[in-house]
Structure formats: C-alpha cells, structure tokens
Amino acid sequence: MDLQKNKYQVFAAVAEATRKANRPENSVSIVAVTKYVDSSTAKELVKTGVKHIGENRVDKFLEKYQYLRDEELTWHLIGTLQRRKVKEVINYVDYFHALDSLKLAEEIEKRAEHTIKCFLQVNVSGEESKHGFAVNEIEAVLPALEKLEHIEIVGIMTMAPIDAGEEDLEKIFQATHELQKKLQNKQITNMPFSEISMGMSRDFATAIANGSTFVRIGTSFFK
C-alpha cells in the first residue's frame, strides 16, 4: 500500500473530474474515509497532506480522533448515529453527514456545545435499506430544524445503490443536485444548503459532474 501514490492519484482524479465539469479548482473537498485502517495508518495518510478525515462509526471515530487530535484536521462523522451515542461524540465532530431524523437533530441540539455543520441525508434512490429522509418529507421538517441553534444545515448527503449503473447514478445525482438548489433558494437562516456530500471511490467522478462539493473516499486511498 503506497499511501503517497494513492493520495496523489485520488487528488489528481478529483481535480480532473472538477475541471471536466467546468467547476472552479478546489470546489470539491476530499474526505478521506479511514474506516478500513488502524490509527497509525491513518496518521501516515495525514502526513501525505490529507486534511479531512471521515469515519462512519462512533467507536472508530473516537479512536482516530484521540490518536490524531494534535493534527490540524477537519473531522467528519459520515455514518448513521444512534441517539444514545450522540453525547459521546458530537462535540468532536465538525461535519455530520447523516442527519436522518428530527429526533436525532433534537438530541444533537441538546448535547452540542458548538454549532455542528450537518448534512440532511436524503434517500433519493428510494431504496428501502437506505437511511435518510424521503425527498417529499424534507420541506415539512425544515421549520422544526430551523429552531435548533446548534445545528447548521450546510447541505444534503446521498448514497447511490451499491449496484447502480452509470445511467442510474447520473439520475440519482442529478436529482440530488436539483433538490439542493431548490433548498438553497429558500434562503432559510442557519440552512445555507450550499453543499452536497455525494460520491465514493466508485462514483465520485459522476458525483462531481453533478455538483458534489464533498466526496467521501475510502477504498482508493487504501488499495
């Protein structure tokens, strides 16, 4: 595993996809998902110049956070969060990508000591196994979310089905982009909705072509 080389390749591929989409350089942030490796390997990756770290589980997040807390990093919790675990982790999180219910938002509000930047997870593909708000549920929860002072809804997050072909990916990511623009246009206080978290190792180029601003990449760093 050549972390330096993998890092170079991932960043080059993201830059190339950004350029092809006629989008400004550096308009896409790369979150390195370290869930496949131990803390010392994650630290080696950080030494190559990665600035955003993502973990999908609370225990692993805390482990990496403890180990790397002296580095200047931005911390992303990208996976489902159970309400009873919010208090253990939320104050170490810069970005939470999987806000999927109002009840969870209310628990975060209760425990957070600083503003947490959150993405509403949206189940755009309609897959039954996926977490997240249905597209047609979102508008109804906005007034209640708007009242929560420690939560800033920076954007929406989605995941494509694991077996989606290029055409389906394109459809899902395009629909996500449309939804993001619609929500952003509402200009709600505390809810800029300016960001889209979508794209993983397999599909980040398609996600970037469709407006993604945060890609969450694991496998390609650690192959």
Ligand SMILES: *Cc1c(COP(=O)(O)O)cnc(C)c1O
């Ligand atoms: C593991 C994971 C990723 C990274 O996926 P890769 O295919 O390994 O790049 C992205 N997002 C979430 C929510 C994940 O759990």
